[in-house]
Amino acid sequence: MSQPRTSRRAMLQLLGLSALASAAPRGSRAAAQAAPIPKRVVFFYTNHGSHRPAWLPVGVGGAAATETAFELGTIHQPLASFKKDLLLVDGLDMLSSDIQTGPAANAHIRGHCHSMTAVEMADANLGGGTSIDQHIAQALRQAGVLTALPSLEIGVDPNVESRISFASSAQQLPIESDPQNTWQRLFPSGAAASGEPMQDKRAARRRSVLDFVAEDFAALAPKLSAQDRKKLEAHADLVRDLEKRMAVSAAVSCSAPSLADTSSRSDYAAYYQDTGDAFMRLIQAAFACDLTRVVTFNMEAIPDELCGYDGRFGTTDLHDLVHKVAQQGDPLATNPDAVNTVVRFHTEYAKQFAKLLGYLASIPESDGTTALHHTMVLWCGEIAEGNHDLHQLPWLIAGQGGGSVRTGRYLQVPREPEARGHNDLFVALANAMGSPITSFGASSLNRGPLSLT
């Protein structure tokens, strides 16, 4: 079992007390050095793919972009200061969608369901397998890694149709959209009680009750049909897991960030940015305190104002504009103002992404690096282009995953003799996180892990 660590300096920085942080006693740093630095993974999720011409890196001095000699494209300009931490992964397809025989409720739901599961859908609405984030969370748990939370699924105003994380086939996990609730989960003892383990008696009562409840589930199981038993076993497993995780929560002494109230939506652009910021600070705190190692973070609902969209193109909404700009033959596809608006849409997402990387890069680690070095942040989404295409995914990884990813590169995955599926990327991510799988999602689509080094 891993030891929960406290990064006091990081937490003080969160609280704006960085001067104190630098004066932190050497002893506490030395103690932290003894613990291995955990690897973490974040799935940063945005919608509508990208605009490929502005996503692609450009070559240096008029030459074609190569693996190491390239400049970031327009959309990635906000990430310029992180260029050395990026691995642009160009050329993977959502092949699992190509082999799907049944219908999907719509093209976005199709993409959502395939994006993290890489397998045929369970039905028109739900993913057909365990999503990569949940696979990694489950694998960590099986390997004995016990954190206060197995994973976080969070998002700013996520669309009800954004079905991303699946515990198993058709078992969609909810996305939490209120940072206050996530705060409560991460810091159940409250900010005031930070550093204090939960009242011993209360914790003991909780454990007795969970024990009692687990027995209830066990006694009921034989009386159920196989299908019902499966449903309740998933519940019972989580009850037992909660019992175990309680010990971790009680042992972590870690300060909680103070969050502003972001619940008002009267100014939606402010709501989006403030809520996103609050979630990023929670991710930062969760990683600094090792409260979880797997995060799925959906930022898809970017407001029109931030992209400079005001309906001037006669499209029904921003979504419609993104589609039309990506549609060959549509007048808007060659309208510079329309194209720029779509590029700005994606560039705004890049700004959010850069902000998250900044938070991770501000967590110092005992080996002299930062948490970003020990994390893999995959920027992914439900489609590749606004025209609903699911090929040549515009994805990238930030962070080195503790040495699992060689960054500062533009990886062009060969599309000949056949394109590779995002299954291969997920196998590589899972391997980097310690899960020794050789296949993920639809087995027929696996060609071996994508080399990230």
Add this chain to the structure above:
Amino acid sequence: MLPSTLLLISLAACNTGTIGEPSSFDPNVYNGIPGGDDEPEDPQACSDAPLGAAAPIARLTNTEYRNTLRSLLPALSLPAVPLPADVVVEGFDNNVRAQTPSATLIEQYGSSAEAVADSVVASLSTVLPCSESDTDACATTFIDAFVTRAYRRPLTAAERTRYLELFQGARSEYGFAPAIGMIVQAALQSPHFLYRVEANELAPLDGYALASRLSYFLWDDMPDEELLDAAASGMLSQRDGVEAQARRMLDDPKARPAVASVFAQWLRFDKMADMPKSPALFPEWNTQVASSARTGAARFVERVFWEMDGSLDALLTDTSSFVDEHSAPLYGISDAVSGMTLMETNAQQRSGILTQAGLLAAFAHETADSPILRGVFVMDRLLCSAPPPPPPGVTGSIVETSENAGMALTTRDRVALTHESGECASCHHAIDGFGFGFSHYDAIGRWRETENGVAVNAKGWVDNTRDANGAFDGVVELGQRLAKSAQVSDCASSQWYRYALGLGAANVNSCNLEPIAKAFADSGGSLKELTILIVTSDAFRTHGAVE
């Protein structure tokens, strides 16, 4: 093929089979057809055997959970608990196959149970059915009173003993009051509280399980004393007894929000939650207008159900609307109104739910109305024949041609240019046929005679239905057509039946549904009677065999 299409086809096929009269149902006699789900039955198999709905075990929805806590402890003020949202499938939040337990959910159940236990401990004297004396007898009385209600059935002797042992162990460790709290904390996390546990056999439900099915369908809440008494007395083993209880329950105020919730989920009122409109194009629109339009639609269905006997015909054709000072302009009403008021509207413009401004605005874009969203709504929610989604790579761009360059286009023109020809037409011809009928209503649900200076053309057509095909002009006429359609009637039966049992469209046994749909149509289409038909059906009262 879409599940909903499958259902209709199998439903139609069922019509050719031999259907047992509902009254021939004898809960004690079985001759053997398991009520499996997923598979459409061979029509010949729709015989007189009781089938039972093979509903997998249901967990309380968030609404049911919160209501149940309130009913269990009415004297206490309970803390709000942020539960993760229920997964919505095909519009409904209670699909038993999509109820994934997440770590968050389990934690929240734990926090909630602890918070409720704290409240109980803090007001012990109001909760305890005995004097606050530190005795096993008092604890046993509390277990019998509280856990029995939490489980919605009598406890077995073994269960009672387990709770008493939990109490005794806790009392020696923490004292009397915390030990009582732990009984509460445990009961509220038990599967017998969080789930509706039913015996796993093809058999009539026992009275208590049926009482829970009834109360969670009609009330979104636990059974009350009278319903539990009816379960105990055997009254619920008789169809008449179930009907009497159901009618009593519908007369109880608790049925109001529950029925409102069925309508809201069936008719996708969630789409009205947030209706942003372009301020440049619709300066009249704001959150207050949106809220009034939303409330008006909710009041409309409420009136249909409670004051018009749930008439499906009225739902689709009634010409009154609830408006207030904010929404009156949307309806072209210039009379001074203050507060939500029932007003007669222009019957040439407004008739039935499809002409409610809130719904029209919800099924529209920020800058324009949408024949497609509106057409799909009618097909999906009222005809149970949702079209398949567009294939990947399709965006709905209008390809500029020499004919349309520079033209002032109406929404209808745009849609027609986009996909009334070519490969898209195969599906869109059906969708647009409905959608074009809505051309008189703009993106905020107002009536218009012209659009971009062009006279509105609201001529539409209905294709590929069992009995509603043909041309029509405007939604008033469409609503009247749909009100007479057996396909619409059967679809309503299907939607309410699915909600009653938490089933997805693909998981409905058509042989179970068919007699209900037929009786609903025969009853003249009263949705209120439909709820009675559902709860008194063989399917609702029988547990199906689940593999």
